[in-house]
Amino acid sequence: MRITARQTTARTTTDLDRAIEREQPVTVTYLAEETRDVIAVDSTGQAVRRTVKTGGHVEIVRTIEPRERITTRAGHTVIKALCRKSGGHRSYRLDRLVSYTVHRSSRLVAEPAPASDPSPQPANDRNAMNPAHIPARCPDGHPSHHYTVSDMSGARYDGTRPAEAYTALRAALAQDSSAYVAALTADGSAHCPLATRHMTALATR
Structure with missing residues (x-):
């Protein structure tokens, strides 16, 4: 076992690149973002359960099968891998x-088969989704939304165009099943659970 704090980053990346090239599994001890479930009340007065990030980290151990090493737009070095525990794609920041x-x-984990009928990527807001799902004015009364899409690698999308948020969420979920979207009122002052659920349902169907 190698302790990353006791060696250079170059040594770590060299070892992991070699594991990728030789298709060797790697057992990692990793600081994952800590989450917890909270109960909140939405605008209709109904109790809803949400998973939120606490800002802390928890140490986990996973055996992974690294596929590639990338650098995100935020400058983080990320290992893309298949996790033997979940059988799905996961991202692991080197730091x-x-x-x-x-x-x-x-390797033991087979690459997940692509969907038989993948949804086409939207070209613009007009054909991205049915307005009945994400209406211009949502049932909660918000005239528009600000969408934030995030994933474990640090990649993030912020904007008000629902088609772009949909595309960003679809792309993030394809690489990282822990990716999520949050819909806020246009001024960012309040969370809209209804729009969040609708966007998530569209992107995962």
Whole structure:
């Protein structure tokens, strides 16, 4: 087992690049973002459960099968991998890697099969979605929304165009199942659970 704090970043990336090239699994100890479930009351007075980030980190151990190393727009080095526990794609920031062990065995997790009928990427707001799903004025009375899409790698989209938010969420979920969207009122003062749920349902169908 190698402790990342006791070696250079170059050594760590070299070891992980070699594991990618040789298709070797790696067991990592990783600082994942801590989340917790909270109960909130929406504008209709109904109690809703939400998962929120606490701002802290928890140490987890996972055996992963690295596929590629990328650098995000925010400048973070990220390892894209398949997780043996979940069987899905996950992203791991290099600066949150505590330790790792490269195994001599081979990959076991098969690449997830693509959807048989993937939804086309929207070209503009007009054909991105049915206004009945994300209306110009939502049932909660908000005239417009500000959408924020985030994923574990640090990639983030902020904007008011629903088609672009939809595209960003679809792309983020394809790489990281923990990606999420939040719909706020245009001035960012209040969360709209209804618009958030609708956008999530559209992007994951």
